[in-house]
């Protein structure tokens with residue numbers, strides 16, 4: 001499985017999940033919704049400012065005749081109503097629209113209607129990079145701010161489980177740091193070494209974990225050989241686990257803005273998959289993310 005095209009081809013068209021979109025008054029969101037409807041892989045319930053939604057839809061010639069709309073101008077209330085739609089089972093997927101991430105995540109974590117489970121919620125972005133023979137998973141660019149070792153264990157497990165659903169048999173996880181050796185003054189390098197050992201001992205399962213590794217060694221075998229780094233995953237990493245949200249979010253946006261990539265992103269570990277991209281991301285990214293969430297929700301039903 002090495003492209004979004006292949007991921008989309010795996011979606012079953014018989015039991016279509018409904019996506020609850022929080023704050024849907026955004027052109028790129030509406031174009032993504034229309035594309036997903038045309039490709040036949042989801043149904044939609046939009047929560048947001050109905051008059052703005054209709055204005056934008058008219059401008060982009062989007063019919064909106066197949067979607068439900070709940071008029072709610074307040075972003076916090078629209079997010080809570082979208083989350084509630086998933087919580088009650090009316091929708092099976094939640095999607096962030098034109099709303100800041102902390103607002104929708106606050107609704108997701110709401111004690112009464114939120115979507116928490118016993119698992120950690122973590123953000124996973126998937127990149128199809130031109131010239132690279134595999135998809136690259138990046139975690140966590142949006143949810144966990146400065147994860148502890150225990151949280152990194154769970155974030156790694158979420159990413160391995162997700163990669164296996166996408167079709168990888170034994171995903172390779174590079175625990176990214178600024179250098180390839182353990183430095184007691186750099187917590188991220190200590191955590192990386194511990195995560196590698198924990199995976200060897202079966203405390204993380206289903207994938208191969210190695211670190212500390214710098215990004216170059218994780219992605220390029222030549223770079224690793226040049227530096228004399230021996231690693232069983234050198235140049236072959238599928239999953240990049242970053243030490244904190246600043247690194248993750250900056251890497252996500254540098255790939256989007258400096259690279260030639262296709263992107264999709266979701267939060268896993270909740271009661272349902274959550275489509276979570278940047279507000280500024282393109283409709284293609286939002287569409288790819290809907291496809292990932294649909295595939296996840298269909299696999300979870302098996």
Ligand SMILES: CCCC(=O)OP(=O)(O)O
Nearest residue numbers: 101141142252277278279
């Ligand atoms: C990487 C997605 C999270 C994010 O940064 O969202 P915004 O750009 O909308 O703040």
